[in-house]
Amino acid sequence: xxxxxxxxxxxxxxxxxxxxxxxxxxxxxxxxxxxxxxxxxxxxxxxxxxxxxxxxxxxxxxxxxxxxxxxxxxxxxxxxxxxxxxxxxxxxxxxxxxxxxxxxxxxxxxxxxxxxxxxxxxxxxxxxxxxxxxxxxxxxxxxxxxxxxxxxxxxxxxxxxxxxxxxxxxxxxxxxxxxxxxxxxxxxxxxxxxxxxxxxxxxxxxxxxxxxxxxxxxxxxxxxxxxxxxxxxxxxxxxxxxxxxxxxxxxxxxxxxxxxxxxxxxxxxxxxxxxxxxxxxxxxxxxxxxxxxxxxxxxxxxxx
Amino acid sequence: xxxxxxxxxxxxxxxxxxxxxxxxxxxxxxxxxxxxxxxxxxxxxxxxxxxxxxxxxxxxxxxxxxxxxxxxxxxxxxxxxxxxxxxxxxxxxxxxxxxxxxxxxxxxxxxxxxxxxxxxxxxxxxxxxxxxxxxxxxxxxxxxxxxxxxxxxxxxxxxxxxxxxxxxxxxxxxxxxxxxxxxxxxxxxxxxxxxxxxxxxxxxxxxxxxxxxxxxxxxxxxxxxxxxxxxxxxxxxxxxxxxxxxxxxxxxxxxxxxxxxxxxxxxxxxxxxxxxxxxxxxxxxxxxxxxxxxxxxxxxxxxxxxxxxxxxxxxxxxxxxxxxxxxxxxxxxxxxxxxxxxxxxxxxxxx
Numbered sequence: 001x002x003x004x005x006x007x008x009x010x011x012x013x014x015x016x017x018x019x020x021x022x023x024x025x026x027x028x029x030x031x032x033x034x035x036x037x038x039x040x041x042x043x044x045x046x047x048x049x050x051x052x053x054x055x056x057x058x059x060x061x062x063x064x065x066x067x068x069x070x071x072x073x074x075x076x077x078x079x080x081x082x083x084x085x086x087x088x089x090x091x092x093x094x095x096x097x098x099x100x101x102x103x104x105x106x107x108x109x110x111x112x113x114x115x116x117x118x119x120x121x122x123x124x125x126x127x128x129x130x131x132x133x134x135x136x137x138x139x140x141x142x143x144x145x146x147x148x149x150x151x152x153x154x155x156x157x158x159x160x161x162x163x164x165x166x167x168x169x170x171x172x173x174x175x176x177x178x179x180x181x182x183x184x185x186x187x188x189x190x191x192x193x194x195x196x197x198x199x200x201x202x203x204x205x206x207x208x209x210x211x212x213x214x215x216x217x218x219x220x221x222x223x224x225x226x227x228x229x230x231x232x233x234x235x236x237x238x239x240x241x242x243x244x245x246x247x248x249x250x251x252x253x254x255x256x257x258x259x260x261x262x263x264x265x266x267x268x269x270x271x272x273x274x275x276x277x278x279x280x281x282x283x284x285x286x287x288x289x290x291x292x293x294x295x296x297x298x299x300x301x302x303x304x
Numbered sequence: 305x306x307x308x309x310x311x312x313x314x315x316x317x318x319x320x321x322x323x324x325x326x327x328x329x330x331x332x333x334x335x336x337x338x339x340x341x342x343x344x345x346x347x348x349x350x351x352x353x354x355x356x357x358x359x360x361x362x363x364x365x366x367x368x369x370x371x372x373x374x375x376x377x378x379x380x381x382x383x384x385x386x387x388x389x390x391x392x393x394x395x396x397x398x399x400x401x402x403x404x405x406x407x408x409x410x411x412x413x414x415x416x417x418x419x420x421x422x423x424x425x426x427x428x429x430x431x432x433x434x435x436x437x438x439x440x441x442x443x444x445x446x447x448x449x450x451x452x453x454x455x456x457x458x459x460x461x462x463x464x465x466x467x468x469x470x471x472x473x474x475x476x477x478x479x480x481x482x483x484x485x486x487x488x489x490x491x492x493x494x495x496x497x498x499x500x501x502x503x504x505x506x507x508x509x510x511x512x513x514x515x516x517x518x519x520x521x522x523x524x525x526x527x528x529x530x531x532x533x534x535x536x537x538x539x540x541x542x543x544x545x546x547x548x549x550x551x552x553x554x555x556x557x558x559x560x561x562x563x564x565x566x567x568x569x570x571x572x573x574x575x576x577x578x579x580x581x582x583x584x585x586x587x588x589x590x591x592x593x594x595x596x597x598x599x600x601x602x603x604x605x606x607x608x609x610x611x612x613x614x615x616x617x618x619x620x621x622x623x624x625x626x627x628x629x630x631x632x633x634x635x636x637x638x639x640x641x642x643x644x645x646x647x648x649x650x651x652x653x654x655x
Contacts, residue, residue, distance in 0.1 A: 152370060154370050154633075154636045156634055159426065159427060164429070167427075168429070168432055170400045170401050170433070171400070171404045171405055171434075174401065193368065193401060193402050193633065195632075195634055196424065196427050197634065198424065198631075199629035200629075203628070203629070206637065208370075208636035208640070243640060244643040256636070256640045
């Protein structure tokens with residue numbers, strides 16, 4: 001079966017883990033890996049796995065985009081360079097899946113709103129953050145039953161799973177996630193907290209979701225909605241698991257989750273990597289299926 | 305008052321930094337009014353305390369379901385206090401991942417002029433943006449390495465050096481669990497002193513869970529620290545911070561110069577702070593457990609609440625949190641751990 005050919009930009013933790021996820025896809029094929037350091041582990045591994053590589057950034061990829069038929073690119077660099085990467089690749093008709101907190105395109109959480117984006121043929125879709133992917137489905141599961149005045153999420157991440165980009169830009173991480181809790185989660189106000197824990201052996205990614213409903217929460221319906229949503233996420237992240245809750249304290253609903261990864265690039269504790277790369281892959285697959293079925297066609301924007 | 309003639313620290317100058325109105329918020333479940341803040345800060349200012357920290361217990365961005373909501377915003381507290389200060393500078397706490405640069409800017413606009421930028425003791429590289437931003441605002445900027453017992457002296461030195469490279473003018477060893485003994489303090493501060501530039505100051509922030517707050521602070525000064533955090537009457541998380549009036553008295557005996565008025569500090573403790581306390585902040589069974597097991601002091605009241613809710617003793621919850629190496633900010637894991645323990649013990653969970 002024909003596959004849609006992809007480029008992976010950024011050879012850090014996320015970019016490297018993406019190789020495995022994309023390679024496993026029935027509709028995607030990883031062809032190029034783009035980095036800036038020829039000795040980076042991500043680029044070495046990509047070469048071993050048969051990908052073409054460049055250490056000259058996106059500019060090293062551009063001359064090959066048309067010849068190699070690249071139609072989808074994943075950007076796992078940083079919020080600061082994403083806009084430029086996206087502009088250059090969109091101009092060649094390549095659809096961008098943005099895994100940085102830049103969020104210049106619409107925000108995507110697959111079980112909540114992926115279908116809408118495919119229908120609108122967006123050329124840049126943003127994956128928010130690992131914390132966003134792990135918690136917004138739950139916020140949405142509550143807000144689709146009852147209006148939510150305020151939602152707050154706490155993401156605890158193993159120190160070893162957090163690369164230098166996220167560390168140096170924690171404000172972008174929390175701001176982008178907070179905004180997405182509102183826009184996609186459906187809470188009127190959102191807040192995100194991140195904690196990086198260095199315990200050895202490393203702790204699994206943990207996420208706690210608190211929602212304050214406007215009215216007394218309907219415990220039965222909310223619990224049912226949350227369990228159903230967890231099932232949806234488990235379709236692409238099998239290690240997404242409810243540990244405790246939901247518990248109800250007046251209008252506060254609390255849910256305690258854990259995410260185990262598949263252990264592709266980093267060990268299973270790095271569920272934060274997996275939920276991000278799996279969600280991005282799921283998103284790319286949805287577009288790829290539409291392209292292969294001929295229902296959408298990617299085009300470079302008209303240049304004025 | 306007689307001074308010991310043999311004190312090797314005679315003549316050393318130390319800057320005191322009071323934590324009643326920030327760490328003390330933890331001990332008050334974040335419920336201190338603006339009027340109380342102004343009353344305490346004015347008295348501390350009059351007693352000559354040069355720095356007074358004022359925010360939610362979790363610092364900027366602290367108002368949350370995770371950490372509790374204070375009756376007023378950080379901006380309201382800071383503005384009210386800063387307007388009344390004659391000599392003291394108002395400082396704030398900023399923990400990246402919880403607080404943001406936007407909130408720091410807002411605190412600065414309200415009159416804050418000093419900041420503790422705090423990270424866990426191994427994660428200094430989550431603070432470069434915030435430290436640089438504080439310096440750009442012209443604030444007195446400290447890097448604050450929390451739970452410092454969880455990193456060895458060489459590790460603390462490396463982390464402190466990173467914070468200095470981002471622009472921190474002071475690097476703190478922060479004994480958030482009140483776990484350290486004087487030798488632990490000396491080793492870490494000594495290692496920092498060896499690697500930091502001579503103009504970079506070193507601070508120590510103690511908790512009194514093993515009753516070592518004062519002794520540890522003196523050990524810190526011996527090893528090269530020149531800034532000490534404490535709180536009058538020890539109003540702070542766990543068994544409280546280093547009790548500032550007690551520390552000031554010891555300094556006076558040793559000839560260490562703090563520039564504060566001891567009797568005035570004693571009066572603030574007795575007449576203002578102690579009557580404000582909801583529980584007498586002291587070394588009790590649970591706060592001693594924090595110090596003994598090396599657990600974040602702020603977890604104390606959360607664990608007591610989870611104990612009531614889920615029927616697992618607070619001490620058991622705290623020991624388990626220590627075993628799982630939970631760190632500051634993971635207050636959600638207290639409820640989670642209590643629920644998991646209740647299930648394992650066959651206790652049925654409420655609702």
